[in-house]
Amino acid sequence: MVLSSGEGVTFQAIPLEHPFIFWFARKVVRYLLLSLTAVVMNFFIPRMMPGDLLIFIFGEDVYGIALNNPDLIESLKVKYGLNLPITDQLFIYLKNLISGDFGYSFSFGRPVADIIRERLPLTLIMTIPSTVLSLTIGTILGTYLGWKPGSPTKRIASALCMIIRSIPIYWFGMLFLLVFSLWAKLTPIGGAPPAGAPLSEFIAHLALPLLVLTMYHVSYVTMIVRGLTVEISEEPFIITGLSKGLSWFKFWSRYLLRPSLPPLISLAAMEMGFAFSGALLVEIVFSWPGMGYTMWQAVIERDYPLLQATFMTVALIVIFANALADILSYALDPRVRSR
Protein backbone atom coordinates (compact mmCIF):
# COMPACT_ATOMS: atom_id res chain seq x y z
CA MET A 1 0.00 0.00 0.00
CA VAL A 2 1.42 3.40 -0.91
CA LEU A 3 0.51 6.32 1.26
CA SER A 4 1.39 9.91 0.50
CA SER A 5 2.24 12.23 3.32
CA GLY A 6 1.35 15.90 3.34
CA GLU A 7 4.74 16.99 1.97
CA GLY A 8 4.33 14.96 -1.19
CA VAL A 9 6.83 12.31 -0.10
CA THR A 10 5.64 8.76 -0.68
CA PHE A 11 6.60 5.85 1.50
CA GLN A 12 5.80 2.18 1.83
CA ALA A 13 3.53 1.25 4.73
CA ILE A 14 4.01 -2.12 6.38
CA PRO A 15 0.99 -4.30 5.47
CA LEU A 16 -0.28 -5.12 8.92
CA GLU A 17 -3.84 -5.97 8.06
CA HIS A 18 -5.04 -9.50 7.67
CA PRO A 19 -7.00 -9.90 4.48
CA PHE A 20 -10.69 -9.55 5.26
CA ILE A 21 -11.57 -12.87 3.73
CA PHE A 22 -9.37 -14.90 6.10
CA TRP A 23 -10.58 -12.99 9.10
CA PHE A 24 -14.15 -13.38 7.92
CA ALA A 25 -13.79 -17.11 7.32
CA ARG A 26 -12.38 -17.59 10.81
CA LYS A 27 -15.29 -15.71 12.35
CA VAL A 28 -17.85 -17.64 10.33
CA VAL A 29 -16.36 -20.91 11.54
CA ARG A 30 -16.34 -19.63 15.11
CA TYR A 31 -19.98 -18.60 15.09
CA LEU A 32 -21.09 -21.74 13.28
CA LEU A 33 -19.36 -23.75 15.99
CA LEU A 34 -21.04 -21.63 18.66
CA SER A 35 -24.47 -22.21 17.08
CA LEU A 36 -23.77 -25.91 16.75
CA THR A 37 -22.76 -26.07 20.42
CA ALA A 38 -26.01 -24.36 21.41
CA VAL A 39 -28.03 -26.82 19.32
CA VAL A 40 -26.15 -29.87 20.60
CA MET A 41 -26.52 -28.59 24.17
CA ASN A 42 -30.23 -28.30 23.53
CA PHE A 43 -30.19 -31.93 22.38
CA PHE A 44 -28.39 -33.17 25.48
CA ILE A 45 -30.28 -31.22 28.19
CA PRO A 46 -33.36 -33.50 28.27
CA ARG A 47 -31.18 -36.59 27.92
CA MET A 48 -29.17 -35.65 30.99
CA MET A 49 -32.30 -35.38 33.10
CA PRO A 50 -33.69 -38.15 35.24
CA GLY A 51 -36.86 -39.80 33.94
CA ASP A 52 -38.07 -41.26 30.68
CA LEU A 53 -37.51 -39.08 27.63
CA LEU A 54 -41.06 -39.80 26.48
CA ILE A 55 -42.32 -37.62 29.36
CA PHE A 56 -40.56 -34.70 27.76
CA ILE A 57 -42.10 -35.45 24.37
CA PHE A 58 -45.72 -36.02 25.38
CA GLY A 59 -46.03 -34.34 28.75
CA GLU A 60 -46.75 -36.03 32.04
CA ASP A 61 -50.50 -36.56 31.53
CA VAL A 62 -50.32 -38.47 28.27
CA TYR A 63 -47.25 -40.36 29.46
CA GLY A 64 -49.11 -41.41 32.60
CA ILE A 65 -51.93 -42.89 30.51
CA ALA A 66 -49.54 -44.57 28.10
CA LEU A 67 -47.71 -46.15 31.03
CA ASN A 68 -50.57 -48.66 31.43
CA ASN A 69 -49.66 -50.12 28.06
CA PRO A 70 -46.00 -51.28 27.92
CA ASP A 71 -46.29 -52.29 24.26
CA LEU A 72 -47.35 -48.76 23.36
CA ILE A 73 -44.38 -47.30 25.23
CA GLU A 74 -42.03 -49.65 23.36
CA SER A 75 -43.50 -48.84 19.98
CA LEU A 76 -43.32 -45.12 20.74
CA LYS A 77 -39.67 -45.50 21.68
CA VAL A 78 -39.03 -47.16 18.34
CA LYS A 79 -41.04 -44.52 16.51
CA TYR A 80 -39.04 -41.67 18.05
CA GLY A 81 -35.75 -43.52 17.64
CA LEU A 82 -35.05 -43.58 21.37
CA ASN A 83 -33.73 -47.15 21.09
CA LEU A 84 -30.98 -46.07 18.68
CA PRO A 85 -27.44 -45.18 19.79
CA ILE A 86 -27.10 -41.58 20.99
CA THR A 87 -25.00 -40.51 17.97
CA ASP A 88 -27.74 -41.68 15.59
CA GLN A 89 -30.30 -39.80 17.68
CA LEU A 90 -28.22 -36.63 17.43
CA PHE A 91 -27.94 -37.09 13.69
CA ILE A 92 -31.72 -37.48 13.32
CA TYR A 93 -32.26 -34.46 15.57
CA LEU A 94 -30.00 -32.26 13.44
CA LYS A 95 -31.62 -33.55 10.24
CA ASN A 96 -35.07 -32.70 11.58
CA LEU A 97 -33.97 -29.23 12.62
CA ILE A 98 -32.56 -28.45 9.21
CA SER A 99 -35.80 -29.53 7.58
CA GLY A 100 -37.70 -27.22 9.94
CA ASP A 101 -39.17 -29.91 12.20
CA PHE A 102 -38.99 -28.64 15.79
CA GLY A 103 -41.26 -31.26 17.27
CA TYR A 104 -44.88 -31.16 18.35
CA SER A 105 -46.30 -28.95 21.10
CA PHE A 106 -48.78 -31.02 23.12
CA SER A 107 -50.25 -28.04 24.97
CA PHE A 108 -51.05 -26.16 21.75
CA GLY A 109 -51.72 -29.32 19.74
CA ARG A 110 -49.72 -27.87 16.87
CA PRO A 111 -46.22 -28.23 15.39
CA VAL A 112 -43.77 -26.10 17.35
CA ALA A 113 -42.32 -24.56 14.18
CA ASP A 114 -45.72 -23.01 13.34
CA ILE A 115 -46.03 -21.39 16.76
CA ILE A 116 -42.51 -19.97 16.58
CA ARG A 117 -43.02 -18.66 13.05
CA GLU A 118 -46.21 -16.94 14.16
CA ARG A 119 -44.87 -15.42 17.36
CA LEU A 120 -41.24 -14.57 16.66
CA PRO A 121 -42.14 -11.38 14.73
CA LEU A 122 -44.03 -10.12 17.79
CA THR A 123 -40.85 -10.34 19.84
CA LEU A 124 -38.66 -8.84 17.14
CA ILE A 125 -41.01 -5.87 16.76
CA MET A 126 -40.32 -5.15 20.41
CA THR A 127 -36.63 -5.99 20.77
CA ILE A 128 -35.26 -4.37 17.62
CA PRO A 129 -36.79 -0.89 18.13
CA SER A 130 -35.93 -1.10 21.81
CA THR A 131 -32.28 -1.94 21.08
CA VAL A 132 -31.94 0.81 18.50
CA LEU A 133 -33.66 3.39 20.70
CA SER A 134 -31.77 2.52 23.85
CA LEU A 135 -28.41 2.55 22.07
CA THR A 136 -29.12 5.97 20.54
CA ILE A 137 -30.54 7.62 23.63
CA GLY A 138 -28.10 5.87 25.95
CA THR A 139 -25.06 6.97 23.94
CA ILE A 140 -26.13 10.60 23.87
CA LEU A 141 -27.09 10.62 27.53
CA GLY A 142 -24.01 8.65 28.57
CA THR A 143 -21.50 10.95 26.88
CA TYR A 144 -23.35 13.92 28.36
CA LEU A 145 -23.26 12.48 31.88
CA GLY A 146 -19.66 11.29 31.61
CA TRP A 147 -18.22 14.60 30.41
CA LYS A 148 -17.33 16.66 33.53
CA PRO A 149 -19.46 14.36 35.69
CA GLY A 150 -19.37 16.44 38.88
CA SER A 151 -22.49 18.61 38.60
CA PRO A 152 -25.49 17.83 40.83
CA THR A 153 -27.91 17.26 37.92
CA LYS A 154 -25.56 14.80 36.28
CA ARG A 155 -24.96 12.97 39.51
CA ILE A 156 -28.66 12.64 40.20
CA ALA A 157 -29.25 11.39 36.65
CA SER A 158 -26.49 8.78 37.01
CA ALA A 159 -27.87 7.67 40.35
CA LEU A 160 -31.31 7.36 38.78
CA CYS A 161 -29.92 5.10 36.07
CA MET A 162 -28.38 2.88 38.70
CA ILE A 163 -31.61 2.69 40.67
CA ILE A 164 -33.54 1.71 37.53
CA ARG A 165 -31.01 -1.06 36.89
CA SER A 166 -31.67 -2.51 40.34
CA ILE A 167 -35.41 -2.77 39.78
CA PRO A 168 -36.78 -6.04 38.34
CA ILE A 169 -38.02 -5.17 34.87
CA TYR A 170 -41.26 -7.14 35.18
CA TRP A 171 -42.08 -5.27 38.39
CA PHE A 172 -41.62 -2.07 36.42
CA GLY A 173 -44.06 -3.47 33.92
CA MET A 174 -46.56 -4.27 36.67
CA LEU A 175 -46.33 -0.73 38.05
CA PHE A 176 -46.78 0.79 34.60
CA LEU A 177 -49.73 -1.49 33.93
CA LEU A 178 -51.28 -0.44 37.23
CA VAL A 179 -50.78 3.28 36.67
CA PHE A 180 -51.35 3.68 32.93
CA SER A 181 -53.80 0.90 32.16
CA LEU A 182 -55.80 0.36 35.34
CA TRP A 183 -55.81 3.80 36.91
CA ALA A 184 -55.37 6.23 34.03
CA LYS A 185 -57.00 3.87 31.47
CA LEU A 186 -54.67 5.23 28.78
CA THR A 187 -53.64 1.91 27.28
CA PRO A 188 -55.20 -1.54 26.89
CA ILE A 189 -54.55 -3.96 29.76
CA GLY A 190 -52.51 -6.34 27.69
CA GLY A 191 -52.44 -8.97 25.02
CA ALA A 192 -51.93 -8.49 21.34
CA PRO A 193 -54.65 -6.89 19.23
CA PRO A 194 -56.73 -9.31 17.15
CA ALA A 195 -55.56 -10.01 13.62
CA GLY A 196 -56.58 -7.28 11.20
CA ALA A 197 -56.88 -4.60 13.86
CA PRO A 198 -55.92 -1.09 12.75
CA LEU A 199 -52.32 0.02 13.23
CA SER A 200 -53.26 2.48 15.95
CA GLU A 201 -54.61 -0.32 18.10
CA PHE A 202 -51.47 -2.34 17.51
CA ILE A 203 -49.33 0.59 18.63
CA ALA A 204 -51.50 1.15 21.71
CA HIS A 205 -50.89 -2.44 22.77
CA LEU A 206 -47.18 -2.28 22.02
CA ALA A 207 -46.52 1.14 23.56
CA LEU A 208 -46.32 0.24 27.24
CA PRO A 209 -44.12 -2.88 27.03
CA LEU A 210 -41.86 -1.13 24.56
CA LEU A 211 -41.57 1.88 26.86
CA VAL A 212 -40.69 -0.26 29.88
CA LEU A 213 -38.12 -2.27 27.96
CA THR A 214 -36.52 0.79 26.40
CA MET A 215 -36.37 2.79 29.63
CA TYR A 216 -34.68 -0.09 31.32
CA HIS A 217 -32.08 -0.56 28.62
CA VAL A 218 -31.44 3.15 28.16
CA SER A 219 -30.31 3.24 31.77
CA TYR A 220 -27.97 0.33 31.16
CA VAL A 221 -26.36 1.77 28.02
CA THR A 222 -26.11 5.17 29.70
CA MET A 223 -24.17 3.70 32.63
CA ILE A 224 -21.70 1.92 30.35
CA VAL A 225 -21.17 4.87 27.99
CA ARG A 226 -20.80 7.20 30.94
CA GLY A 227 -18.00 5.00 32.29
CA LEU A 228 -16.30 4.92 28.89
CA THR A 229 -16.57 8.70 28.55
CA VAL A 230 -15.09 9.33 31.99
CA GLU A 231 -12.15 7.14 30.97
CA ILE A 232 -11.75 8.78 27.57
CA SER A 233 -11.93 12.32 28.91
CA GLU A 234 -8.64 11.74 30.74
CA GLU A 235 -6.81 10.91 27.50
CA PRO A 236 -4.34 13.50 26.12
CA PHE A 237 -6.09 13.70 22.75
CA ILE A 238 -9.06 15.29 24.46
CA ILE A 239 -6.92 18.36 25.21
CA THR A 240 -5.92 18.48 21.54
CA GLY A 241 -9.56 18.32 20.58
CA LEU A 242 -10.55 21.04 23.00
CA SER A 243 -7.71 23.31 21.88
CA LYS A 244 -8.92 23.17 18.30
CA GLY A 245 -11.91 25.27 19.27
CA LEU A 246 -14.37 22.98 17.48
CA SER A 247 -18.09 23.32 17.87
CA TRP A 248 -19.53 21.15 20.62
CA PHE A 249 -21.10 18.74 18.14
CA LYS A 250 -17.83 18.21 16.24
CA PHE A 251 -15.91 17.78 19.46
CA TRP A 252 -18.50 15.35 20.74
CA SER A 253 -18.69 13.22 17.63
CA ARG A 254 -14.95 13.14 16.87
CA TYR A 255 -13.35 13.04 20.28
CA LEU A 256 -15.87 11.68 22.74
CA LEU A 257 -18.04 9.38 20.64
CA ARG A 258 -15.57 7.89 18.19
CA PRO A 259 -13.16 6.30 20.65
CA SER A 260 -16.04 4.65 22.48
CA LEU A 261 -17.55 3.18 19.32
CA PRO A 262 -15.68 -0.17 19.28
CA PRO A 263 -16.74 -1.18 22.79
CA LEU A 264 -20.21 0.16 21.95
CA ILE A 265 -20.51 -2.28 19.06
CA SER A 266 -19.91 -5.28 21.29
CA LEU A 267 -22.25 -3.68 23.80
CA ALA A 268 -24.90 -3.50 21.08
CA ALA A 269 -24.63 -7.25 20.57
CA MET A 270 -24.92 -7.88 24.29
CA GLU A 271 -27.83 -5.45 24.39
CA MET A 272 -29.64 -7.58 21.86
CA GLY A 273 -29.21 -10.53 24.20
CA PHE A 274 -30.40 -8.53 27.20
CA ALA A 275 -33.30 -7.13 25.24
CA PHE A 276 -34.45 -10.71 24.63
CA SER A 277 -34.09 -11.64 28.28
CA GLY A 278 -35.87 -8.45 29.30
CA ALA A 279 -38.58 -8.77 26.67
CA LEU A 280 -39.16 -12.29 27.90
CA LEU A 281 -40.25 -11.04 31.29
CA VAL A 282 -42.03 -7.92 30.08
CA GLU A 283 -44.07 -9.93 27.59
CA ILE A 284 -45.40 -12.05 30.44
CA VAL A 285 -46.67 -9.02 32.35
CA PHE A 286 -48.40 -7.56 29.31
CA SER A 287 -49.53 -10.94 27.90
CA TRP A 288 -47.81 -9.98 24.65
CA PRO A 289 -47.70 -13.30 22.77
CA GLY A 290 -44.05 -13.25 21.69
CA MET A 291 -41.24 -15.65 22.51
CA GLY A 292 -41.17 -14.79 26.21
CA TYR A 293 -44.89 -15.28 26.76
CA THR A 294 -44.64 -18.53 24.80
CA MET A 295 -41.76 -19.66 26.97
CA TRP A 296 -43.83 -18.86 30.04
CA GLN A 297 -46.80 -20.82 28.71
CA ALA A 298 -44.43 -23.69 27.95
CA VAL A 299 -43.09 -23.59 31.51
CA ILE A 300 -46.56 -23.53 33.03
CA GLU A 301 -47.74 -26.43 30.85
CA ARG A 302 -44.37 -28.22 31.11
CA ASP A 303 -44.44 -28.32 27.31
CA TYR A 304 -40.77 -29.24 26.82
CA PRO A 305 -40.59 -29.35 23.00
CA LEU A 306 -41.99 -25.83 22.83
CA LEU A 307 -39.74 -24.61 25.64
CA GLN A 308 -36.61 -25.91 23.97
CA ALA A 309 -37.52 -24.52 20.59
CA THR A 310 -38.11 -21.04 22.01
CA PHE A 311 -34.78 -21.17 23.82
CA MET A 312 -32.98 -22.29 20.72
CA THR A 313 -34.56 -19.61 18.56
CA VAL A 314 -33.58 -16.90 21.02
CA ALA A 315 -30.05 -18.33 21.41
CA LEU A 316 -29.48 -18.48 17.65
CA ILE A 317 -30.71 -14.91 17.17
CA VAL A 318 -28.40 -13.66 19.91
CA ILE A 319 -25.44 -15.53 18.41
CA PHE A 320 -26.29 -14.02 15.02
CA ALA A 321 -26.37 -10.53 16.57
CA ASN A 322 -22.93 -11.16 18.05
CA ALA A 323 -21.61 -12.21 14.65
CA LEU A 324 -22.98 -9.04 13.06
CA ALA A 325 -21.33 -6.95 15.77
CA ASP A 326 -18.00 -8.64 15.13
CA ILE A 327 -18.17 -7.82 11.43
CA LEU A 328 -19.06 -4.20 12.22
CA SER A 329 -16.14 -3.94 14.59
CA TYR A 330 -13.85 -5.06 11.77
CA ALA A 331 -15.02 -2.11 9.76
CA LEU A 332 -14.75 0.37 12.64
CA ASP A 333 -11.79 -0.70 14.74
CA PRO A 334 -8.35 -0.86 13.06
CA ARG A 335 -7.02 -2.85 16.01
CA VAL A 336 -9.26 -5.77 15.13
CA ARG A 337 -7.84 -5.88 11.63
CA SER A 338 -4.19 -6.07 12.66
CA ARG A 339 -4.65 -8.83 15.18
Add this chain to the structure above:
Amino acid sequence: MKLNKAEALGISLILAISLMVVLSFLPEKCFGKSSTPYSPPSLEHLLGTDDLGNDVLRFLLLGSRISLLIGILSATVSTLVGALVGALSGFIGGALDDALSSLIDLFMTLPVLPLMIVLAAYLGPSFFNETIVIGLLWWPATARLVRARARQIREAPFIEGLIGLGAGRLYAIFKHVLPNIWGLVFARFVLSVPGAIMFEAGLSFIGLGDPTIPSWGTMLHFAMTRGALLRGAWWTFVPPGLCIAITALGFTLVGMGLEQRYKLSTKPMEDLL
Protein backbone atom coordinates in the same frame (compact mmCIF):
# COMPACT_ATOMS: atom_id res chain seq x y z
CA MET B 1 -11.20 2.82 56.23
CA LYS B 2 -13.51 5.70 55.53
CA LEU B 3 -16.78 4.99 53.76
CA ASN B 4 -18.03 7.28 51.04
CA LYS B 5 -21.69 8.22 50.78
CA ALA B 6 -22.57 5.54 48.26
CA GLU B 7 -20.97 2.78 50.31
CA ALA B 8 -22.64 4.01 53.50
CA LEU B 9 -26.00 3.99 51.72
CA GLY B 10 -25.33 0.51 50.37
CA ILE B 11 -24.44 -0.85 53.78
CA SER B 12 -27.52 0.70 55.40
CA LEU B 13 -29.75 -0.81 52.72
CA ILE B 14 -28.25 -4.24 53.35
CA LEU B 15 -28.69 -3.74 57.09
CA ALA B 16 -32.34 -2.79 56.58
CA ILE B 17 -32.93 -6.03 54.67
CA SER B 18 -31.05 -8.00 57.33
CA LEU B 19 -33.39 -6.49 59.90
CA MET B 20 -36.26 -7.92 57.86
CA VAL B 21 -34.67 -11.35 58.13
CA VAL B 22 -34.49 -10.96 61.91
CA LEU B 23 -38.11 -9.81 62.08
CA SER B 24 -39.21 -12.79 59.99
CA PHE B 25 -38.60 -15.00 63.03
CA LEU B 26 -41.40 -13.25 64.95
CA PRO B 27 -44.16 -15.70 65.86
CA GLU B 28 -47.15 -15.86 63.54
CA LYS B 29 -49.55 -14.30 66.05
CA CYS B 30 -47.71 -10.95 65.82
CA PHE B 31 -49.33 -10.45 62.42
CA GLY B 32 -53.02 -9.98 61.75
CA LYS B 33 -55.09 -13.16 61.53
CA SER B 34 -56.05 -14.42 58.10
CA SER B 35 -59.11 -12.54 56.97
CA THR B 36 -60.91 -11.38 53.86
CA PRO B 37 -58.88 -11.64 50.67
CA TYR B 38 -57.59 -8.43 49.10
CA SER B 39 -58.25 -6.18 52.08
CA PRO B 40 -56.22 -2.98 51.65
CA PRO B 41 -53.59 -1.90 54.21
CA SER B 42 -55.11 -1.24 57.65
CA LEU B 43 -53.97 -1.19 61.26
CA GLU B 44 -54.52 -4.91 61.58
CA HIS B 45 -52.79 -5.77 58.32
CA LEU B 46 -50.13 -3.12 57.75
CA LEU B 47 -49.64 -4.17 54.14
CA GLY B 48 -53.10 -5.62 53.55
CA THR B 49 -53.88 -9.22 52.60
CA ASP B 50 -53.37 -11.28 49.45
CA ASP B 51 -55.76 -13.42 47.43
CA LEU B 52 -55.99 -16.05 50.19
CA GLY B 53 -56.38 -13.54 53.01
CA ASN B 54 -52.79 -13.98 54.20
CA ASP B 55 -50.98 -11.05 55.78
CA VAL B 56 -48.70 -9.57 53.07
CA LEU B 57 -46.22 -8.16 55.60
CA ARG B 58 -45.62 -11.59 57.08
CA PHE B 59 -44.92 -13.13 53.68
CA LEU B 60 -42.71 -10.17 52.80
CA LEU B 61 -40.59 -10.79 55.89
CA LEU B 62 -40.47 -14.55 55.25
CA GLY B 63 -39.51 -13.85 51.66
CA SER B 64 -36.46 -11.86 52.73
CA ARG B 65 -34.89 -15.04 54.10
CA ILE B 66 -35.19 -17.11 50.99
CA SER B 67 -34.34 -14.33 48.55
CA LEU B 68 -31.18 -13.38 50.43
CA LEU B 69 -30.19 -17.00 51.04
CA ILE B 70 -30.53 -18.10 47.42
CA GLY B 71 -28.88 -14.87 46.27
CA ILE B 72 -25.86 -15.32 48.52
CA LEU B 73 -25.55 -19.08 48.04
CA SER B 74 -25.69 -18.97 44.27
CA ALA B 75 -23.35 -15.97 44.19
CA THR B 76 -20.92 -18.06 46.26
CA VAL B 77 -21.17 -21.00 43.86
CA SER B 78 -20.73 -18.77 40.82
CA THR B 79 -17.78 -16.91 42.34
CA LEU B 80 -16.02 -20.14 43.29
CA VAL B 81 -16.52 -21.63 39.82
CA GLY B 82 -15.53 -18.37 38.13
CA ALA B 83 -12.41 -17.91 40.27
CA LEU B 84 -11.28 -21.48 39.73
CA VAL B 85 -11.89 -21.51 35.97
CA GLY B 86 -10.28 -18.06 35.63
CA ALA B 87 -7.24 -18.94 37.72
CA LEU B 88 -6.62 -22.27 35.98
CA SER B 89 -7.13 -20.78 32.54
CA GLY B 90 -5.02 -17.68 33.14
CA PHE B 91 -2.23 -19.25 35.14
CA ILE B 92 -1.65 -22.55 33.36
CA GLY B 93 -2.36 -21.26 29.86
CA GLY B 94 -1.78 -23.37 26.76
CA ALA B 95 -4.42 -25.77 25.52
CA LEU B 96 -6.31 -25.62 28.81
CA ASP B 97 -6.57 -21.85 28.46
CA ASP B 98 -7.88 -22.21 24.91
CA ALA B 99 -10.50 -24.73 26.00
CA LEU B 100 -11.64 -22.79 29.05
CA SER B 101 -11.65 -19.49 27.15
CA SER B 102 -13.97 -20.91 24.53
CA LEU B 103 -16.19 -22.17 27.32
CA ILE B 104 -16.25 -18.68 28.86
CA ASP B 105 -17.02 -17.23 25.42
CA LEU B 106 -19.86 -19.68 24.88
CA PHE B 107 -21.53 -18.82 28.17
CA MET B 108 -20.98 -15.11 27.65
CA THR B 109 -22.70 -15.27 24.25
CA LEU B 110 -25.67 -17.48 25.10
CA PRO B 111 -28.66 -15.66 26.60
CA VAL B 112 -28.39 -16.64 30.25
CA LEU B 113 -31.92 -16.16 31.49
CA PRO B 114 -33.63 -18.36 28.83
CA LEU B 115 -31.04 -21.06 29.46
CA MET B 116 -31.70 -20.89 33.20
CA ILE B 117 -35.43 -21.16 32.53
CA VAL B 118 -34.97 -24.29 30.41
CA LEU B 119 -32.71 -25.99 32.95
CA ALA B 120 -34.88 -25.02 35.92
CA ALA B 121 -37.99 -26.28 34.09
CA TYR B 122 -36.39 -29.68 33.51
CA LEU B 123 -34.96 -29.98 37.01
CA GLY B 124 -38.21 -28.94 38.65
CA PRO B 125 -38.84 -26.08 41.07
CA SER B 126 -36.89 -26.44 44.28
CA PHE B 127 -34.60 -24.39 46.48
CA PHE B 128 -31.54 -26.47 45.63
CA ASN B 129 -32.16 -26.55 41.88
CA GLU B 130 -32.67 -22.82 41.70
CA THR B 131 -29.39 -22.17 43.54
CA ILE B 132 -27.43 -24.59 41.36
CA VAL B 133 -28.87 -23.35 38.07
CA ILE B 134 -28.05 -19.72 38.89
CA GLY B 135 -24.67 -20.54 40.41
CA LEU B 136 -23.51 -22.70 37.52
CA LEU B 137 -24.55 -20.29 34.78
CA TRP B 138 -23.57 -16.97 36.31
CA TRP B 139 -19.79 -17.29 36.51
CA PRO B 140 -18.30 -16.32 33.11
CA ALA B 141 -17.85 -12.61 33.90
CA THR B 142 -15.95 -13.47 37.08
CA ALA B 143 -13.87 -16.06 35.24
CA ARG B 144 -12.91 -13.55 32.56
CA LEU B 145 -11.74 -10.94 35.09
CA VAL B 146 -9.88 -13.48 37.23
CA ARG B 147 -8.25 -14.92 34.13
CA ALA B 148 -6.87 -11.52 33.14
CA ARG B 149 -5.53 -10.96 36.65
CA ALA B 150 -4.01 -14.45 36.85
CA ARG B 151 -2.16 -13.85 33.58
CA GLN B 152 -0.71 -10.67 35.06
CA ILE B 153 0.43 -12.51 38.18
CA ARG B 154 1.98 -15.29 36.13
CA GLU B 155 4.47 -12.79 34.73
CA ALA B 156 5.41 -11.51 38.21
CA PRO B 157 9.03 -12.17 39.33
CA PHE B 158 8.05 -13.86 42.57
CA ILE B 159 6.15 -16.56 40.69
CA GLU B 160 9.13 -17.13 38.44
CA GLY B 161 11.25 -17.56 41.57
CA LEU B 162 8.69 -19.94 43.01
CA ILE B 163 8.64 -22.12 39.90
CA GLY B 164 12.44 -21.96 39.83
CA LEU B 165 12.49 -23.34 43.36
CA GLY B 166 10.49 -26.31 42.11
CA ALA B 167 6.95 -25.42 43.20
CA GLY B 168 4.14 -27.21 41.39
CA ARG B 169 1.60 -25.30 39.35
CA LEU B 170 -1.42 -26.21 41.45
CA TYR B 171 0.55 -25.31 44.59
CA ALA B 172 1.36 -21.94 43.04
CA ILE B 173 -2.30 -21.39 42.11
CA PHE B 174 -3.73 -22.21 45.50
CA LYS B 175 -0.97 -20.73 47.66
CA HIS B 176 0.04 -17.67 45.68
CA VAL B 177 -2.25 -16.81 42.77
CA LEU B 178 -5.62 -17.15 44.48
CA PRO B 179 -4.53 -15.22 47.63
CA ASN B 180 -3.33 -12.42 45.36
CA ILE B 181 -6.66 -12.14 43.62
CA TRP B 182 -8.66 -12.43 46.80
CA GLY B 183 -9.70 -8.76 46.71
CA LEU B 184 -10.90 -9.08 43.15
CA VAL B 185 -12.76 -12.29 43.92
CA PHE B 186 -14.45 -10.76 46.95
CA ALA B 187 -15.55 -7.69 44.99
CA ARG B 188 -16.90 -9.97 42.26
CA PHE B 189 -18.77 -11.99 44.87
CA VAL B 190 -20.52 -8.90 46.24
CA LEU B 191 -21.31 -7.78 42.70
CA SER B 192 -22.71 -11.22 41.81
CA VAL B 193 -25.24 -11.11 44.63
CA PRO B 194 -27.59 -8.54 43.03
CA GLY B 195 -27.49 -10.48 39.76
CA ALA B 196 -28.23 -13.73 41.55
CA ILE B 197 -31.08 -12.15 43.51
CA MET B 198 -32.53 -10.77 40.28
CA PHE B 199 -32.29 -14.18 38.61
CA GLU B 200 -33.88 -15.87 41.62
CA ALA B 201 -36.73 -13.38 41.53
CA GLY B 202 -37.04 -13.77 37.76
CA LEU B 203 -37.18 -17.56 37.87
CA SER B 204 -39.67 -17.49 40.74
CA PHE B 205 -41.73 -14.89 38.91
CA ILE B 206 -42.00 -17.26 35.94
CA GLY B 207 -43.16 -19.96 38.34
CA LEU B 208 -39.94 -21.92 38.76
CA GLY B 209 -39.39 -20.99 42.39
CA ASP B 210 -39.76 -23.41 45.27
CA PRO B 211 -43.55 -23.50 45.81
CA THR B 212 -43.20 -24.48 49.47
CA ILE B 213 -41.23 -21.43 50.61
CA PRO B 214 -42.39 -17.88 49.89
CA SER B 215 -39.88 -15.60 48.16
CA TRP B 216 -40.37 -12.11 46.78
CA GLY B 217 -40.34 -13.48 43.25
CA THR B 218 -43.03 -16.03 44.14
CA MET B 219 -45.17 -13.25 45.62
CA LEU B 220 -44.92 -11.37 42.33
CA HIS B 221 -45.73 -14.59 40.48
CA PHE B 222 -48.93 -15.10 42.44
CA ALA B 223 -49.90 -11.43 42.16
CA MET B 224 -49.57 -11.88 38.41
CA THR B 225 -51.24 -15.27 37.96
CA ARG B 226 -53.97 -15.06 40.60
CA GLY B 227 -55.28 -11.72 39.47
CA ALA B 228 -54.10 -9.31 42.19
CA LEU B 229 -52.51 -7.20 39.47
CA LEU B 230 -55.66 -6.85 37.40
CA ARG B 231 -57.70 -6.14 40.52
CA GLY B 232 -55.33 -3.25 41.23
CA ALA B 233 -54.39 -4.73 44.63
CA TRP B 234 -51.11 -2.83 44.58
CA TRP B 235 -50.20 -3.72 48.18
CA THR B 236 -49.60 -7.32 47.17
CA PHE B 237 -46.95 -6.61 44.54
CA VAL B 238 -45.45 -3.17 45.21
CA PRO B 239 -43.63 -4.15 48.46
CA PRO B 240 -41.88 -7.32 47.19
CA GLY B 241 -40.58 -5.56 44.08
CA LEU B 242 -39.36 -2.68 46.21
CA CYS B 243 -37.53 -5.11 48.50
CA ILE B 244 -35.81 -6.80 45.55
CA ALA B 245 -34.71 -3.40 44.26
CA ILE B 246 -33.42 -2.29 47.67
CA THR B 247 -31.40 -5.47 48.14
CA ALA B 248 -29.95 -5.37 44.65
CA LEU B 249 -29.08 -1.69 44.97
CA GLY B 250 -27.46 -2.21 48.38
CA PHE B 251 -25.15 -4.97 47.17
CA THR B 252 -24.37 -3.10 43.95
CA LEU B 253 -23.32 0.05 45.82
CA VAL B 254 -21.10 -1.88 48.23
CA GLY B 255 -19.64 -4.00 45.42
CA MET B 256 -18.85 -0.94 43.31
CA GLY B 257 -17.15 0.64 46.30
CA LEU B 258 -15.03 -2.48 46.78
CA GLU B 259 -14.19 -2.53 43.09
CA GLN B 260 -13.00 1.04 43.19
CA ARG B 261 -10.95 0.37 46.30
CA TYR B 262 -9.18 -2.41 44.51
CA LYS B 263 -8.96 -0.23 41.40
CA LEU B 264 -10.41 -3.02 39.32
CA SER B 265 -12.69 -1.27 36.96
CA THR B 266 -14.01 2.09 36.02
CA LYS B 267 -16.96 0.52 34.27
CA PRO B 268 -19.37 -0.41 37.00
CA MET B 269 -22.51 -2.45 36.49
CA GLU B 270 -21.07 -4.09 33.44
CA ASP B 271 -22.77 -7.38 33.83
CA LEU B 272 -25.75 -6.96 36.02
CA LEU B 273 -28.36 -9.02 34.17
